[in-house]
Amino acid sequence: MKETLYFSVDQNVEVTNEEIYLGKIATLWCRDKAVLSKAMACKLGKMPSGKESFRVFSAVEVIQALQTADPNVEVTNLGTPDFVVHYHRGKKPDALWEFIKTAVICLVVFFGAAFAIMTFNSDVSIRPMFQEVYKMLTGVEQEGFTILELTYSIGLAAGILVFYNHFRRKKVMEDPTPLEVQMRLYEQDVNTAVIENSNRGKEQKGVDGA
Structure with missing residues (x-):
């Protein structure tokens, strides 16, 4: 009776050893x-020596390597069909x-954000508006400088802290921050582009070889 081996690989994997x-x-x-x-000791490939680089692998290559190492095992992929392995030298x-x-x-970031806030305030003429509001409320x-500018500045700083969900090293909430979400989306887009370029290159080689 054949044993069933399950494996799963994230779309983006980092290694510090040339031997993969x-x-x-994989899990x-x-x-x-x-x-x-035996499966954990199965070698999938080798990265180019002497430089940091990446390689694209498919689940089919993993299945082939596993069944070459043990023909009597039935392999099931539970992860992504293609993944990118990044090699980084383990230097401090x-x-x-x-x-x-x-x-x-x-x-x-600090001076860029400050410039953006100042240009926004200048565009909407916020200083004259505060003066008009202050006159309407107090009659003077x-x-x-008025209390309106003070509360506006405090509220702006507090809003930025709440929006980015960070205060020093601690999060205000457990949800991922907008920056973390955008970084993950960017990472997914990069991985997708790398995989598609690799697959397109393989198809082109197949056409040239034919």
Whole structure:
């Protein structure tokens, strides 16, 4: 009786070793522990040495590798039909360089956001509007700074914190932030483009070979 082996691979996988083994990139399950151990040690391929790169694999390649290692096993894929394996050398990041990059990004975002807010306030003439509202509420004409500007500034900062769902290292809510959602969507789009380009290249090679 054949044993059934189930496997699942995420669409985007990172490895730090040039040798790609299924146990490092996939989730595998089988009732027979010997079959499971053999599957985890199954080699899927090798990344180009000396540089960081990526390769696109299909579930068919995984099934072929598993059944080559053990012809008596029945393989079932529960994950994505195609996936991307990124190879990154396991080197320790330079703390100073990481700090410099983070500081530069923070400065760009801070001054960019400040400029955007100032241009918006200038476009809608918010200062004269506050003066008119203050005069309507108090009957006194005020030329300088008023309580309206203060509450507006506090509300703007509080709104940004709530919208981006972060205060220091802690989240205000458990839901993913808008930035996290957009990053995941961007990552999915990149993976889809990489997989489609790879499949298109394979089809072109097949046409040229024919």
